[in-house]
């Protein structure tokens with residue numbers, strides 16, 4: 001009895017978890033807020049810590065001058081200036097280089113935790129570290145991952161759109177400002193995270209879509225040597241056809257035209273752009289989906305993107321994998337990553353109307369125009385090879401989604417995995433296919449995992465907003481958090497603090513296993529050689545076809561943009 005009373009007293013005294021309180025960073029002191037997660041468990045949350053000064057327009061980020069007193073880090077700061085989702089106006093600020101930190105605590109203050117730095121997606125055009133609030137919290141709120149996985153989660157802002165990625169393709173306006181911001185943020189984490197209980201030598205960067213391509217660019221840059229240790233790309237790599245702008249000056253001229261800065265003298269044009277209003281420049285970078293309906297593919301609209309600048313990205317991404325060989329790498333895609341894009345390019349796939357052979361060929365023509373007619377017929381014969389004489393309409397529709405998924409996401413990711421595995425000596429490589437059936441109502445039955453559907457599970461939404469999910473979603477969420485945070489802790493997704501349903505075998509030079517991720521992971525969830533028939537087509541047959549020169553490729557003073565507008 002006595003013992004029980006004593007134990008109860010001890011329990012009362014320590015029922016709340018440890019708290020960090022005020023933390024000293026290089027810029028000054030910061031104080032966050034502790035959130036209770038359970039008995040003896042909490043997460044210290046710091047929102048809006050500056051990792052760089054307010055950046056000059058189209059300049060690299062600069063160190064923050066620091067502050068005196070205690071910075072109350074309890075509110076997210078503004079996103080970087082960008083167009084709104086409907087693109088009718090802009091939101092955000094040029095004063096946007098801030099990050100947020102989520103530190104899990106138990107009875108004692110955490111020390112030497114693995115650190116996971118998240119780069120948001122949004123086509124290099126939109127997005128923020130605290131994007132998409134769902135029932136109060138941001139989609140990227142790090143509390144559940146931090147608490148369940150025992151890792152520090154950091155989410156960071158970076159410049160997007162015209163302010164983040166405009167480039168002249170040379171030293172006058174080198175571009176990649178958004179990538180430099182990401183680099184500055186990761187470097188800040190490396191220098192400061194120990195004070196928050198993190199281990200600076202165990203940083204994993206992870207991201208989705210354009211954020212995944214960003215992670216991939218960070219891995220390939222010579223500036224990242226020794227900066228972090230591991231990387232995860234979800235649905236995007238630097239090799240994705242939408243991730244690199246190869247003709248930045250043509251795009252810059254198009255934007256100059258829109259803001260009244262077009263000049264035949266390029267230096268004068270660039271000077272005019274530099275003196276223009278950032279809001280007008282940001283609006284000029286918007287994409288207009290109406291422009292391509294019936295005469296192109298949506299991928300062509302994703303124009304503001306990283307460039308080969310001879311510095312941060314010194315060469316073609318495929319030539320830089322020796323730089324990535326030092327990092328453990330986990331990469332994958334969603335089974336229907338291309339479904340959204342396919343639905344814009346071939347609207348009939350999502351409605352009752354039949355999808356015709358002409359529509360399939362039209363899509364292939366749009367995606368492969370670099371290679372001309374030979375590519376259309378060879379790709380068509382590959383993708384229709386299992387149709388039979390009278391294909392089920394749903395089979396044709398699903399083929400359209402598969403074509404976009406392969407072209408935009410799956411094939412580039414498989415090549416990146418191979419280049420990584422082939423170059424590494426010691427660092428590990430892991431591959432996955434996320435194929436949980438979509439939760440989006442109204443889609444045809446054949447739709448599996450749509451682009452971005454992985455994120456809600458990774459960030460633990462089925463736990464933080466349990467009413468809108470079922471138990472199977474919590475199972476999946478638990479699996480993903482376990483694999484991801486184990487990987488951050490040990491470099492092996494199956495080893496670490498969290499139990500996983502099956503061991504995930506490594507992807508190597510001669511052996512290409514991948515994990516099928518859904519709520520029913522068993523031994524038979526390991527498959528091999530993901531869509532290798534199609535990967536082989538694009539990497540060998542297709543890539544050896546000669547390119548056909550197109551007039552649009554030439555520097556035409558931005559007339560392409562004007563034609564499109566008319």
Ligand SMILES: *[C@@H]1O[C@H](CO)[C@@H](O)[C@H](O)[C@H]1NC(C)=O
Pocket residue numbers: 318319320321322323418419422423
């Ligand atoms: C390693 O990476 C380089 C690019 O840096 C690439 O050209 C090469 O093919 C890769 N090596 C192997 C064995 O795949």
Ligand SMILES: *[C@@H]1O[C@H](CO)[C@@H](O)[C@H](O)[C@H]1NC(C)=O
Pocket residue numbers: 347348353
């Ligand atoms: C679907 O079919 C209807 C009736 O045949 C037609 O009016 C409509 O334009 C079609 N829609 C598409 C997207 O092809």
Ligand SMILES: *[C@@H]1O[C@H](CO)[C@@H](O)[C@H](O)[C@H]1NC(C)=O
Pocket residue numbers: 415418419422509510
């Ligand atoms: C990686 O190496 C394997 C085995 O040598 C080879 O078959 C494959 O083509 C290589 N992949 C790349 C992208 O170089």
Ligand SMILES: *[C@@H]1O[C@H](CO)[C@@H](O)[C@H](O)[C@H]1NC(C)=O
Pocket residue numbers: 112113114199201202488489490
């Ligand atoms: C972090 O990295 C250090 C140095 O490489 C290593 O000794 C340690 O085990 C790692 N800690 C964790 C939690 O991964």
